[in-house]
Amino acid sequence: MSEVSEGVQVVDQVATGGEVELDGLKKKYGAVEAVRGVSLNIRRGEFLAILGPSGAGKTTLLNMLTGFEKPTSGAIRINGRDVARLAPHRRGIGVVFQHYALFKHMTVAQNVGFPLRMRRMPLREQRGHIQNALEMVKLEDYGTRFPDQLSGGQQQRVALARAIVFRPALLLMDEPLGALDKRLREHMRVEIKRLQRSLGATVIYVTHDQGEALTMADRVAVMNDGAVEQLGTPTDLYERPASAFVADFVGETNFFRGRSVLDADGRVRVVLDGDPSGNRREVDNDAALRPDRGVEVGVRPEQVSLLPVEGADPLAVPGTVSEVLYEGATALHVVETALGSLNARLSLKNVRETRWAVGDRVAVHWETHAARGYHVAG
Structure with missing residues (x-):
């Protein structure tokens, strides 16, 4: 663990990806079991896509990883430490949402630097981290602009830069390309994969788009009715689907x-x-x-x-x-x-x-x- 101001502890951040273990993870809302005993081991530096239709439990699973939802039972371990009961800001996770969630009154640089300010990083150190993050997403000349002066693809790049600026061991992405047009989505797939490789980060990527999952991920977990129906490489899922559901949903x-x-x-x-x-x-x-x-x-x-x-x-x-x-x-x-x-x-x-x-x-x-x-x- 590492210390920041006011004695708040967060999970260690490292330049290389974190190892993630989900052990018997469950989430119930009354009588409804949205996630049913999911167990996954995500390797260090792996790009894992969680694929499934609406209502399959993908976003609920992601929200438990981020800390926005508390599990009913089960463990979430990052680099061997159980974080299931830690607050979101203490997990050291970078998150990219579908709708970017940029602050309209802040410049690009201020948006990207927001996680650093929350971590009480000295201003002089922030500048270097912000510039480096913007260079990684090829927006180094856009720091003084505001979000409404950017295209949808550029706004998505700002959201990515904000998520990686503090070099988290784990990046979570929830339908990050859903608001973009087809051609831009295809371009951003390549950029996200390039960025992940250059960072060495572990990525968990939630999507209902089979094309994104098959082209970007090292492995894909197909979810159905709150459980993982099949876990495997894109080739495994497409050529050897384990169930009629997977065969019908993937391709x-x-x-x-x-x-x-x-x-x-x-x-x-x-x-x-x-x-x-x-x-x-x-x-x-x-x-x-x-x-x-x-x-x-x-x-x-x-x-x-x-x-x-x-x-x-x-x-x-x-x-x-x-x-x-x-x-x-x-x-x-x-x-x-x-x-x-x-x-x-x-x-x-x-x-x-x-x-x-x-x-x-x-x-x-x-x-x-x-x-x-x-x-x-x-």
Whole structure:
């Protein structure tokens, strides 16, 4: 711990990231359990995204980390010290909010220096820290301006500079790019990642935007109904989703209903509802399935091929193209089949795959490794 004026103690600040441990964290509001026993270990210098829909518990979890909410039970440890009962200003955490929360009557430099003044840092020392923070976000010439003289992206940079000016071990970001337009959001993703790497800080980044999570994070925790549904790298989540919820929320997925059956070789396969062939189909994660259960099979649109009906693979499903939507590098084909309506996203670089038009009969095909099966609840 380090001392500041008036005997207030704060968690040590270090130039490198802090290690964070959430142990059985819960938050109840009356009978409603908003966060249900979340346990996570965030590594030193890691960029962790917490991803999920509205109401999943993301912001409640973040508010417990910042100290704005007290846990009902569980521990929050930063560098091994439990801070769950410490006040927000004693945790040494930098926070960036969606709406920036800049003081309109203060200049950029005054806004950035606010955390230093709260820590009673001598004025002469403040100037160097403020200038350094502004240089890191490329706003070194904007110190005398006021927030209403800046663009949205520049205001977001000021908020970032304010959060890092005292070199916290941990940065918390709550939907920080939500108020920006698409092009600026994409630019700021790169800037935030660059800044995080240069600082070596640990970042916990809350978002409902899967694109932000997949492109920025080292690991992603997908939350659903107050709990972590899956924790893994972006590649793990996209290519090996652990549940139908994750497969549906992270990226796009076609789902087909069916039933699991046990084959003579001891492996579980799936018969899809409405499949005219009645084929027993393999899925990539057959070991996770039990026989004689309702199953959903998920296949990504980019893993679907559309082939001529003549001479098609016996596992291919016949269908009719009902829509073709141009997307630039790809075209989304909507196909009506006996399994239901499905999407196939085809690359426009492949001439063979771009000739399909509305009304064409096609054979829908996907490889075994592209399909994953999930038991249906109940």
